[in-house]
Amino acid sequence: MAGTDRTKIDLAATLPAGPAVVLVEPQLAENVGSVARAMANFALADLRVVRAPGRTEAQGARTFAAGAHHVLEAARHFDSVPDAVADCSLVLATTARGRGQAKPVDAPDAAARLLAGHMASGEKAAILFGRERTGLENDEIALSHRVVTFPVNPAYASLNLGQAVLLMGYEWFKAATAAEVFAMPTRSPPGTHAELVSLFAHLEGELEEAGFFRSTAKRASMVRNLRNMIHRMEPTKQDLRTLHGIVAALVEGRPGPQGRGRTVLKPLRDVEED
Amino acid sequence: MAGTDRTKIDLAATLPAGPAVVLVEPQLAENVGSVARAMANFALADLRVVRAPGRTEAQGARTFAAGAHHVLEAARHFDSVPDAVADCSLVLATTARGRGQAKPVDAPDAAARLLAGHMASGEKAAILFGRERTGLENDEIALSHRVVTFPVNPAYASLNLGQAVLLMGYEWFKAATAAEVFAMPTRSPPGTHAELVSLFAHLEGELEEAGFFRSTAKRASMVRNLRNMIHRMEPTKQDLRTLHGIVAALVEGRPGPQGRGRTVLKPLRDVEED
Numbered sequence: 387m388a389g390t391d392r393t394k395i396d397l398a399a400t401l402p403a404g405p406a407v408v409l410v411e412p413q414l415a416e417n418v419g420s421v422a423r424a425m426a427n428f429a430l431a432d433l434r435v436v437r438a439p440g441r442t443e444a445q446g447a448r449t450f451a452a453g454a455h456h457v458l459e460a461a462r463h464f465d466s467v468p469d470a471v472a473d474c475s476l477v478l479a480t481t482a483r484g485r486g487q488a489k490p491v492d493a494p495d496a497a498a499r500l501l502a503g504h505m506a507s508g509e510k511a512a513i514l515f516g517r518e519r520t521g522l523e524n525d526e527i528a529l530s531h532r533v534v535t536f537p538v539n540p541a542y543a544s545l546n547l548g549q550a551v552l553l554m555g556y557e558w559f560k561a562a563t564a565a566e567v568f569a570m571p572t573r574s575p576p577g578t579h580a581e582l583v584s585l586f587a588h589l590e591g592e593l594e595e596a597g598f599f600r601s602t603a604k605r606a607s608m609v610r611n612l613r614n615m616i617h618r619m620e621p622t623k624q625d626l627r628t629l630h631g632i633v634a635a636l637v638e639g640r641p642g643p644q645g646r647g648r649t650v651l652k653p654l655r656d657v658e659e660d
Numbered sequence: 661m662a663g664t665d666r667t668k669i670d671l672a673a674t675l676p677a678g679p680a681v682v683l684v685e686p687q688l689a690e691n692v693g694s695v696a697r698a699m700a701n702f703a704l705a706d707l708r709v710v711r712a713p714g715r716t717e718a719q720g721a722r723t724f725a726a727g728a729h730h731v732l733e734a735a736r737h738f739d740s741v742p743d744a745v746a747d748c749s750l751v752l753a754t755t756a757r758g759r760g761q762a763k764p765v766d767a768p769d770a771a772a773r774l775l776a777g778h779m780a781s782g783e784k785a786a787i788l789f790g791r792e793r794t795g796l797e798n799d800e801i802a803l804s805h806r807v808v809t810f811p812v813n814p815a816y817a818s819l820n821l822g823q824a825v826l827l828m829g830y831e832w833f834k835a836a837t838a839a840e841v842f843a844m845p846t847r848s849p850p851g852t853h854a855e856l857v858s859l860f861a862h863l864e865g866e867l868e869e870a871g872f873f874r875s876t877a878k879r880a881s882m883v884r885n886l887r888n889m890i891h892r893m894e895p896t897k898q899d900l901r902t903l904h905g906i907v908a909a910l911v912e913g914r915p916g917p918q919g920r921g922r923t924v925l926k927p928l929r930d931v932e933e934d
Contacts, residue, residue, distance in 0.1 A: 429813040452818055539703040598909040619893045636910035639870030
C-alpha cells in the first residue's frame with residue numbers, strides 16, 4: 387500500500403492544526419514509531435510523550451516510523467498528563483472498553499467531528515492514549531472531558547497503540563477534509579440521450595434480424611431489460627462508440643468460408659481507449 | 661489498548677458473514693500476521709492468500725497475529741485472483757491512489773456500507789489487497805467491480821498491509837453493526853465472479869475471431885476497458901445469460917444468403933426476464 391507521492395501537496399500545511407497525540411508511558415519504542423507513522427499518514431504532527439524519555443530517539447522507533455522521522459523529531463516530553471495538555475481546551479481519553487466514569491463516551495467518528503469543530507475555532511485539543519498493557523489510569527481519565535471507545539469485537543479486542551492512533555487519525559482526517567469528494571476518475575464525457583438511442587437502435591435492429599426476440603409479446607420486456615443494463619453502465623461517448631464497434635464486429639467481422647468477411651463499419655480508432 | 665474480554669459474546673457469531681480479505685502475493689509473513697490480528701478485531705474470518713504458500717504458517721505471522729491464530733489456520737491459498745474470488749459477486753480492489761481505471765472509487769466507509777448491504781442478502785464479497793511494494797496490478801484491478809482508496813495525506817501516504825486491512829475492517833464492522841443496513845432493491849441474484857469471467861471469455865473470444873482487436877499491443881487496454889464497462893453494469897445472473905445470448909445471436913443468428921443461419925446457442929427462455 388506504500389504510495390507516498392512527493393509531488394502532492396502536504397495537507398498538513400493546508401488543514402487546520404490537528405489534535406495533539408499524547409502517549410502516556412509508552413513501553414515499547416517500536417509502538418512509538420508506529421504511532422508516528424500513523425500520525426504522518428493523516429497529517430497529524432503534534433506528538434507528546436509523558437514519562438518515557440528517550441523513547442522517541444530509540445532505533446526501534448525510527449524503524450517502525452517508516453520515514454515519519456519529522457514527527458519523532460518534533461515530539462515533546464512531559465512529566466505528567468496535566469503538563470502535557472496544559473494548553474488544550476478539549477481532552478479526550480481513549481479506553482478499550484467502558485470504564486464506568488460519568489463521562490460522555492464517543493465512538494472515534496463522533497469524537498473526530500467534535501475535535502474538528504472545536505479546533506476550527508483555533509482552540510487546541512488532545513487525545514490521550516494509555517500504556518500498552520494497562521491503558522490509562524482512572525485519574526488520567528478523570529482529567530479528560532470525554533472518553534473515546536473503539537468499536538471492536540468484544541471477544542477479540544486487541545488494538546495496539548499504533549492501531550488505535552491510526553483509527554483516531556483516520557477519523558480526524560475524514561472530519562477535517564470532509565469537503566473532499568471521491569469520484570470516478572475523469573473519463574470521456576457521458577453519452578447524450580440521442581447517442582444512447584442510436585446505440586439501442588443499432589443493437590436492437592441487429593438482434594431483430596438475428597431472430598433474438600422470440601415474439602412480439604416478449605420483445606417489449608426484453609428490450610426494456612436490455613436498455614436498463616446499458617443505462618446502468620453509465621456509458622461515456624467513448625463507451626458508446628466501443629459498443630457500436632462490438633456489435634458491428636460480431637455481426638460483420640468474422641472472415642471465413644461463409645462470406646462473413648465484410649469490413650467492420652466503424653473505423654477502429656473509434657473503439658480504442660487508453 | 662489490549663482488552664480482550666473472554667466473557668463477552670463473540671460478535672462474529674451474530675453478525676452477517678464478513679467479506680473475504682484477499683492478499684495478493686504478500687511478501688512478509690509479519691504483515692500476514694498483522695492482517696489476521698486486524699481481521700479478528702473486527703470479526704472478519706475469511707482470509708484468502710494468492711500465490712504465497714506457507715506465508716500463514718511462518719513464525720513471523722503467528723507472532724504478529726497476537727492471538728488471532730484461528731484466522732491464520734482457517735486461511736485458504738489460491739493460485740490466482742480469479743480462483744480466489746470465484747464465489748464472490750462483489751469484488752473491491754484497494755489502491756493507494758487513483759489508478760485511472762474507469763471504475764467507481766469509494767472511500768472505505770462508503771465501500772463498507774456497500775459491502776454490508778450486499779452481504780445482508782446472503783451474497784459473498786471480497787476485498788483485494790495488493791503486494792506491499794507495488795500494490796495490485798492493473799489486470800487485477802480490472803477484475804474488480806469497484807476501487808477503494810484510502811483518504812491519507814498525499815505527502816505521506818504509507819499505509820502498510822495491516823493498516824489498510826485494519827481501516828477496512830473497522831469500517832465494515834461499523835457498517836455491519838449499525839442499526840440499519842440498507843440492502844439493494846431486489847433483482848435477480850448478482851452474477852458470481854466465475855460467471856463474469858465466463859462472459860468475458862465468450863465475448864473476447866468472438867471479438868478476437870472477428871479481428872476487433874487491431875494489435876496485441878492495443879488488446880490489453882481494450883479488454884480492460886471492456887471488462888470495466890461490464891463491471892459497471894453490475895450484472896445479475898440473468899443479465900449475464902442475456903449477454904451470452906446477445907453475443908451468440910449476433911455471431912450466429914442471422915439467417916441469410918451467406919449461410920449464417922445457424923441456430924442461436926442459448927435457449928430463448930434463458931434470455932428473457934420480467
